[in-house]
Amino acid sequence: MGTIYRVGQRGRQATSWPATRRSPEELLGHIPKGLRRREPPRLPEVSQGELVRHYTALSRMNHGVDTGFYPLGSCTMKYNPKLHEEIARLPGFTELHPLSPLESAQGVLEALWRLGELLKRIAGMPGITLQPAAGAHGELTGMLLIKRYFEDRGESERRRVILLPDSAHGTNPASAAMAGFRVIPVPSNEGGTVDLRALEELLGEEVAGIMMTVPNTLGIFERDILSITEMVHEVGGLCYFDGANLNAFLGRARPGDMGADIFHFNLHKTFSTPHGSGGPGAGPLTVSERLIPYLPVPQIVREGDRFVLSYDLPKSIGRVHPFLGNVLVMLKALAYILTLGDEGLREVSTGAVLAANYLRVRLREAYEIPYDGLCKHEFVASTVGLGVKARDVAKRLIDYGFHPPTVYFPLIVEEALMIEPTETETVETLDAFVEAMLRIAREAVENPEALAEAPHNAPVRRLDEVRAAREPILREEFPASTD
Numbered sequence: 001m002g003t004i005y006r007v008g009q010r011g012r013q014a015t016s017w018p019a020t021r022r023s024p025e026e027l028l029g030h031i032p033k034g035l036r037r038r039e040p041p042r043l044p045e046v047s048q049g050e051l052v053r054h055y056t057a058l059s060r061m062n063h064g065v066d067t068g069f070y071p072l073g074s075c076t077m078k079y080n081p082k083l084h085e086e087i088a089r090l091p092g093f094t095e096l097h098p099l100s101p102l103e104s105a106q107g108v109l110e111a112l113w114r115l116g117e118l119l120k121r122i123a124g125m126p127g128i129t130l131q132p133a134a135g136a137h138g139e140l141t142g143m144l145l146i147k148r149y150f151e152d153r154g155e156s157e158r159r160r161v162i163l164l165p166d167s168a169h170g171t172n173p174a175s176a177a178m179a180g181f182r183v184i185p186v187p188s189n190e191g192g193t194v195d196l197r198a199l200e201e202l203l204g205e206e207v208a209g210i211m212m213t214v215p216n217t218l219g220i221f222e223r224d225i226l227s228i229t230e231m232v233h234e235v236g237g238l239c240y241f242d243g244a245n246l247n248a249f250l251g252r253a254r255p256g257d258m259g260a261d262i263f264h265f266n267l268h269k270t271f272s273t274p275h276g277s278g279g280p281g282a283g284p285l286t287v288s289e290r291l292i293p294y295l296p297v298p299q300i301v302r303e304g305d306r307f308v309l310s311y312d313l314p315k316s317i318g319r320v321h322p323f324l325g326n327v328l329v330m331l332k333a334l335a336y337i338l339t340l341g342d343e344g345l346r347e348v349s350t351g352a353v354l355a356a357n358y359l360r361v362r363l364r365e366a367y368e369i370p371y372d373g374l375c376k377h378e379f380v381a382s383t384v385g386l387g388v389k390a391r392d393v394a395k396r397l398i399d400y401g402f403h404p405p406t407v408y409f410p411l412i413v414e415e416a417l418m419i420e421p422t423e424t425e426t427v428e429t430l431d432a433f434v435e436a437m438l439r440i441a442r443e444a445v446e447n448p449e450a451l452a453e454a455p456h457n458a459p460v461r462r463l464d465e466v467r468a469a470r471e472p473i474l475r476e477e478f479p480a481s482t483d
């Protein structure tokens, strides 16, 4: 399929303009000469029907949560209620100028303040910033908070190390390194959790903190989390929890009770905004008492029945996002939390964990599950025992109408398939996925070529994924003569 420029004929139009008696020259007269185009823009010239068909066809080439099962590990691709989109689209929110005086922005300030209070309650932590625009942005903000905390205590020269379990999400080491810390990996034990003896050996006065993904990328909850946070606190370090996987324990356990000093949410995974395609997202952070003085400003503060923006944190790390952050994502999260209530939020994690364990147990007759214990919201299978590549299984799944799981991550599992079904899928969908996976496992033995050449039925076959990501071609190349 070509771009819209490959459709249509010169002179064709998809829209009609209101009639005017003014001449083009007169109208152009309103635009300063220096700003006028020298040549007309090269726009596609298509009929309305062609336009609609082109973009509808394009949209159908994509797989989305609204079209099918999307078990992309670590992305929580669940169904998101459309009602919340409607709420975020209310003109009172979308037409509010970011520089509006506070008096005319009271509604949105109250909504965000309420969201902040709810997130603090969910995390069991006293401080919050809503500003970060994504999970990784929250991580970087958290690392900057840790840095500022130690600067304030005169320990920044010494505390240069962040400990990072090898089961952590890939953005974690990147964020710590970006904030200027030295990253030291902590190995996992046979059960896929932090090796406490190895941690003990790494702890010392140079440690600024530990950065853990909770539950980790194997979908396993750290049984020793209380010992870990205690050990790190004992040497004066801080504990960062990557909470992007909150779907696993939402409404059941609180990071604040586990010793977390910083916890980031991925609102665009857990709370009603789909994750993917680069955003928009929101990665709010909750923090423990000792980090409140360093939080980004402004803070949304309630003064009686008014809401104001407070800059009264002299030790703040400053702003990490213009204005208030990605407000519409936050509004969807607020709507989702209020719609579900406490019991509904608990049901989210119940359903997510149940679905992941159902798939894990059903798939292990054909796939190796290297860390095969009770998992949380996701688990990792391996194709090593089948003698085929994880990539081949993933591509074949497309032929059967499923989005592939995350592949080759986490790095500690060879030929990894990281599967996260989420709580919003029916058992029929999970069963259909199992059937496809078992069929692919049989094909791996009986007809491995079918896998090596898959997908067979997709709009595009195998792409050079690295080149597609690194050298994307984002504009139509026109022949030189008509350029």
Ligand SMILES: Cc1ncc(COP(=O)(O)O)c(C=O)c1O
Binding pocket: 074, 075, 133, 134, 135, 136, 137, 169, 171, 213, 242, 244, 245, 266, 275, 281, 283
């Ligand atoms: C566990 C975990 N941490 C961090 C991130 C990074 O979040 P973002 O993509 O919003 O930067 C993700 C993304 O899915 C994640 O799954």
